[in-house]
Amino acid sequence: AQKVTQAQTEISVVEKEDVTLDCVYETRDTTYYLFWYKQPPSGELVFLIRRNSFDEQNEISGRYSWNFQKSTSSFNFTITASQVVDSAVYFCALSEAPGNQFYFGTGTSLTVIP
Amino acid sequence: EAGVAQSPRYKIIEKRQSVAFWCNPISGHATLYWYQQILGQGPKLLIQFQNNGVVDDSQLPKDRFSAERLKGVDSTLKIQPAKLEDSAVYLCASSFLAGSSYNEQFFGPGTRLTVL
Numbered sequence: 727a728q729k730v731t732q733a734q735t736e737i738s739v740v741e742k743e744d745v746t747l748d749c750v751y752e753t754r755d756t757t758y759y760l761f762w763y764k765q766p767p768s769g770e771l772v773f774l775i776r777r778n779s780f781d782e783q784n785e786i787s788g789r790y791s792w793n794f795q796k797s798t799s800s801f802n803f804t805i806t807a808s809q810v811v812d813s814a815v816y817f818c819a820l821s822e823a824p825g826n827q828f829y830f831g832t833g834t835s836l837t838v839i840p
Numbered sequence: 841e842a843g844v845a846q847s848p849r850y851k852i853i854e855k856r857q858s859v860a861f862w863c864n865p866i867s868g869h870a871t872l873y874w875y876q877q878i879l880g881q882g883p884k885l886l887i888q889f890q891n892n893g894v895v896d897d898s899q900l901p902k903d904r905f906s907a908e909r910l911k912g913v914d915s916t917l918k919i920q921p922a923k924l925e926d927s928a929v930y931l932c933a934s935s936f937l938a939g940s941s942y943n944e945q946f947f948g949p950g951t952r953l954t955v956l
Contacts, residue, residue, distance in 0.1 A: 730882075759943060761944060763947075768949065769929060769949055769950050769952070770947055770948065770949045770950065771883070771931065771933075771947035772947075773944045773945070773946060773947075776943075776944050817882050817883075821943060824943040825871050825890070825895075825935060825943050826896075827873065827885040827888060827896060828873075828885070828945060830882030830883050830884070831882050832880070832881055832882050833880075833881075833882055
């Protein structure tokens with residue numbers, strides 16, 4: 727079974743619009759870690775944010791914010807005032823213990839149109 | 841601070857040939873991972889090292905893939921012989937230490953392999 731599901735395959739927005747990327751995960755562990763990574767056309771995966779399962783406080787970091795809801799097993803990621811440089815594939819990932827492998831979703835390709 | 845280094849960046853080979861990829865993790869990172877990313881998919885773990893020991897190689901096709909990290913620093917992933925379905929990007933990642941709460945993985949630029 728897929729541990730991380732990103733239902734949105736492709737999203738296009740016009741520059742300066744807000745965009746939310748959805749992520750649903752599945753795990754039986756009570757302690758786990760969730761991540762968002764960005765993969766620009768150059769191919770390198772860039773770490774964006776990490777969330778621990780025992781900390782449900784949602785935060786904002788610059789133009790990025792995230793909404794972690796254990797009740798629905800969701801970890802959604804929002805970019806405010808999108809920019810062309812945000813165009814990339816975004817991956818949600820789950821780790822069930824520190825240092826364990828990451829289970830990645832299939833990614834959401836975001837295109838920001840100028 | 842230097843990131844994860846990988847070489848080569850691109851490789852094209854014929855099926856049944858052999859190929860090797862090299863990775864140098866971030867200095868001080870004890871844990872090293874090799875992932876395979878097929879076009880349109882998320883990365884999938886092939887093998888994980890802690891220092892020079894293997895932690896998880898359950899998803900490594902051992903009949904053709906091998907990896908080593910002899911001195912607990914850089915690592916080599918080999919495919920012998922290659923098949924068409926091995927065409928993918930091979931990503932190397934490192935993290936500070938398994939068991940640490942600071943467990944985000946940092947990725948290299950990847951090696952894009954094309955098997956003809």
